[in-house]
Amino acid sequence: MTAQRIRPLLDRLDTLQTGLYQKDFLLTWERSADELHAVLLIAEILEELYRANISTRVFNGGLAVSNFRDKSTRTRFSFASAASLLGLTAQDLDESKSQIAHGETVRETANMISFVTEVIGIRDDLFLGEGHKYMAEVAAAVEEGFRKGVLPQRPAVINLQCDQDHPTQTLADLLHLQQTFGSLDALRGKKLAMTWAYSPSYGKPLSVPQGIITLMTRFGLDVVLAHPEGYDLIPETLEIAARHAAAGGGSFRHVHSMEEAFRDADVVYPKSWAPYQVMEQRTALLRGGESEKLDELEKECIANNDRYRDWECSERLLALTRGGQALYMHCLPADITDVNCPAGEVAADIFERYRLATYREASHKLYVIAAMVLLTRFEHAGRVLGKLLDTATPRRPD
Amino acid sequence: MTAQRIRPLLDRLDTLQTGLYQKDFLLTWERSADELHAVLLIAEILEELYRANISTRVFNGGLAVSNFRDKSTRTRFSFASAASLLGLTAQDLDESKSQIAHGETVRETANMISFVTEVIGIRDDLFLGEGHKYMAEVAAAVEEGFRKGVLPQRPAVINLQCDQDHPTQTLADLLHLQQTFGSLDALRGKKLAMTWAYSPSYGKPLSVPQGIITLMTRFGLDVVLAHPEGYDLIPETLEIAARHAAAGGGSFRHVHSMEEAFRDADVVYPKSWAPYQVMEQRTALLRGGESEKLDELEKECIANNDRYRDWECSERLLALTRGGQALYMHCLPADITDVNCPAGEVAADIFERYRLATYREASHKLYVIAAMVLLTRFEHAGRVLGKLLDTATPRRPD
C-alpha cells in the first residue's frame, strides 16, 4: 500500500538531475527546478514512510548542528525532529555559551564543530546583509576543511532563515499548496497574494515574502505582492520574481492595495514585515550600538505601522477572493486580532477557520529539512530511500 | 535467570485492564488501580531488563519533549534517561529561548513541537491553579491535532510535577516501599507519616505531600498527615485521601503534631512545604508583578516557619517510630541540619543513615516515566516488553 504510493515518487525522483551532493542549500533561486522538485518529492516520501511506520534512520551516529542567532521554537523543533528521524544527534551551537563570543573566528569554529557533522542548520535573519553572508562563510570554511583533509566528510549548510530567503519555510508552503490543490501542475495560473499585514510589533524579517515571491513565480502562479508605500522588500528579490515569472509561465505584479491583491486570489498570505530601508538603518544602528536612536526608530516605525491598521485579513477582504474561499496561509505565529493583540494581521474568525490548515502547512518543514540533508549528503538519495522502503524496519513496534 | 524473574511480571501485567493508550498521565487519582499497578510492574520489568543488559530501545527516532517551567536537575535527568532507554531524542522546550515569550498560544506551540513527538513531559509547579490546567490544555491541543490529522501520532502528556500532584515521584516512592517491604501487599496496615518539616526556605510546592496522601491511601496504608496549624494542603486532596482510605482498606488521619505522626510509624516522610493559602496569595502577587508585596510575603512566611524549627526529623522523634527504625523517605534535595543549612528538615546523622536509601528511592523515577510512555504510547505494552525479552538485544557488549 505504502510501497504503491512511494514507488512512483521514487521513479520520478530518478528522472531528476540534482547537483546538491556535497553542497549547501542556501537560496532557492540558486537551485534548479529539478533540485526543488527533488526536495518536494523526498519530503513527500519521508512523510509517507513516517506514516507507514517505516524507519528513516539512515545515519548510525553523527551530528546535526543548529546555530540559531535568534529566538526560535518551530525551527528548532523542525530541525531536531529531522535529525532524530535520520539518526543524527542534534547539537546546538549556542553562542552565548560558547567561546565565539570571545573573538573566535567563524572559519575556525565551523571546522571545530564539524569533525563528525553531516549538517549545519543556521538561522540568522536579524541583520540585513548579514545572514546569507554568514552562512556562505561557514560553507566556505567546511568546504576548505573537507578539501584539505581536516574533515572526513563535508557537512551541508542549510539555511533555516536568512535576511534574504527562507527556503525550508517556502518549500513547506509549496508542499502545502501542492497537497491542497492536488498537484504542482494544478498551481499554474492560480493567483497568490503575498501581502503585507498590520502588526503592532516591528522588525519582522523579510525572508518569507521574499522567499514566496521568488519561489512561487517559478511554478506558474500569478503572484501579486502588495504592501503600503514604503514597505519595500530588497529590490533584487523583485527582479528575481519577475524573471522567474517570465521563465515559468506565471506572472508577477507589485501593487499597493490589499484589496487589489485579494481580488480573485486563490491563495492569500498576509504577513507583517519591516521595510527593508528600516532594516538597513536598524542594522547600522545596532552595529554602532546606538540604543537611543534604535528606540526612536522603533517608535517611528510603530507609529507608521499604525497608519495601516486596515491592512488586516478581514472577512470583508477575504470575500473578494475567488469564491470568498481563498486558502489562507501563514508561517506562524500570526498576530491575531483580539487573540494575541488588539489589532493584527488577521481576524480571529478567519484564523480559527484556517488554524489547523496552518498547522499542516508547518508540519512539512521538518521533512523539507530532512530532504535537503539527504540530497546534500548522499550522491544517490533515491537509492537510499529505496533501500529504506525495501528493508521497511518498523519505526516503532505495533 | 532474568527471563524467570520477568515472565511472572509480564503474566501479571497481562491480567490488568488499562485505558492509558492514546491518553495522558496527569493525576494518579484519575487513574484506576490496574493502571497504577501496570506502571509499577512495567517500571520493575524495565529495571530488570536494564540490569540484565537487555536493550529497551523500542523507538527508532522520534522526540521526547520536556518542558520545565522551574529549575530542575533530577527530573530533567530522569526524563532524558527514560528517553534514551526507549530510543527517543529528548528535546527541551526552553521557553526563555523560544517564541512562547512572544505571545504564541499554548495550543499552537503544542502542535508545532509534536509532529514526530511521542511524549511531552511537563513540570509546572510554581503557581497554584496553573500547572495542572496548563498540562490539560497541552493535552487537549495535541488530542485535537491528532484527531484532525495534523499530527500523525498522539503524544502523551506526562505530569512531571504540577501544583496538585507529582505522579512520577510518588509512584517511584511506592516502588521503593514495595521493594523495601517485599511486596505491595506487605504495605497494608503499615503506618506512613507524611509530615511537614522545618526549612529556612519558602515556597516549596505542595505536590509531594498531596501526591503521597492521595496515592498511599489506595494501597491500604495508614496515612497520617501532620503539619503546624495553617500549613494546609489543597483541601480537595484531603477529601480524596479520605475517600481512598475508605475504599482501599487503609486509613487517613490529619493531625498537628509531628510526635503523633511519628509514633509507631513504619515510614516517615518529613518535608517542608508552603501553606496553600500562601501559595494562592503568591500566585496572585506574581501575576500582578507586585514584587514589594512578594518580598513582604516571603519575610512573613520565613518568620512564621521559624516558629516551627522543632519540626525536624530528629533522633528523639525517630525513636518514637516502630522499633525506632521507621524508613525515612525524601524526594530530595533535603534541607539537612548543619549540612546545607543551620536548621532543616532532618538531622544530619539520620539523613546519612538513609542517604543511599533515598538515592535508591530516586532511582525508580526514570523507569516510572518510561513505563508511563509505554502504557500511553502502545496498545499492548506487555507485548512490546515481551518482544524485548525474547529478542534480548544487548544494551552494550560484554
Next chain:
Amino acid sequence: MTAQRIRPLLDRLDTLQTGLYQKDFLLTWERSADELHAVLLIAEILEELYRANISTRVFNGGLAVSNFRDKSTRTRFSFASAASLLGLTAQDLDESKSQIAHGETVRETANMISFVTEVIGIRDDLFLGEGHKYMAEVAAAVEEGFRKGVLPQRPAVINLQCDQDHPTQTLADLLHLQQTFGSLDALRGKKLAMTWAYSPSYGKPLSVPQGIITLMTRFGLDVVLAHPEGYDLIPETLEIAARHAAAGGGSFRHVHSMEEAFRDADVVYPKSWAPYQVMEQRTALLRGGESEKLDELEKECIANNDRYRDWECSERLLALTRGGQALYMHCLPADITDVNCPAGEVAADIFERYRLATYREASHKLYVIAAMVLLTRFEHAGRVLGKLLDTATPRRPD
C-alpha cells in the same frame, strides 16, 4: 584495506596492561605508559573506523553527561561527537538551570544524574585547587553509589580540563605529533618548546602547559619550558616533568627566554597563561566575592603582561627553530596578532601557515575522549573494537 591497517593496532593493543576499567581518567601522570598507549591506539582505531564508514556505536542507550563550569565550544562538541559515535545520549548538566545552585551537594547530584550514565565529562578549570578536587569528589560519589547498589553501572569521570591537567587535549596533541613525525618512537630526542606567549587577555588556565610538560617528557622528547620571570606553573608539575624526563629518556629544562626555547626546536607550543600565584590570589578573591580587588588584579596583570609583548611567535623567532620549520601547535583559539587582537601569541602569517594543521590537531580530541570511554567502561576494549571491525555495520549508506 581498513582491516589491514586496524588489525596490527588491535594486536598491539592486546599486549598492553590497562587498569582503567571501572575507573576514571583524571590526570595523565596517574596513568601508566601502557594506559596512555592504549588511549592513543584506540583513538587511532576509531579514526580509521570512522573514515572507513564503519559504525562505532557500541551502546544502545545510556547517557554521556557533560558538566562545563566554563564557556566552551570545542570541548562541548568533542564530547557530544564522541557520545554520538558511541551511541550515548549527551546530556548537559547545566548548573545555572539546575538545583545545584540551591545548595544541593555534589555527592547527591553525582548519583542523581548517573542512573543510566556511562560517562561524566567535567571541565572545571577556573579556580586553582578546585577543578581536580571536584572531579575526584564526583568520582568518589559514583564509586560509592555503584558499590552500594544505587547505580547499576559505574560511570567513568573524564577530565575535560581541570586546574592541573588537560588530558584529552594533550593526548590529542601527542597523537598529532605521532602522525606528523610518523611514530611515537620518532619523537625521541625531538625538542619541544612549551613557551608562554603574550596575550591581551588575562586568567588563561595553566592546564595545557602543565599537561604538555608532564606528558611529553614521558615519550623521550626534550621539553623546554619557557616563560617570563613570575609566570610560574604549579611547582609540582615541574617536578613531575623532571621525574618523567629522567625515567623516559628525554629531558626537561626550564628557561626564561623564548629565543632559547625556540633554538633548534622541532615543535613549538607558544601559549598564554596566568601565573599560578595570580590564579591563587584570584581564586581567593573570587571566593570572597571581592570584585573591586579582582578588577585591580586584572589591571595589574594585564599591565604586567604588556612588558612581555615581544613574547610573540614571530618569523624572527621561528627562524631559530630546526631548519626554521618547527611544527607550530596550539590548543585553539589562538590570539593572533592583527587578526583577533592588535598583538598576540602568534604572527598572522605563521598562524595561517599552520592553521589547518592546528585544526587537524584538534580533530583528534573527540576520538581520545571516546577511547577513554571504551577503556573505562569495558574490561576488554580491544575485543569490543574487534567485533566492530568484524561486523562492519556501515555508519551511513553509500
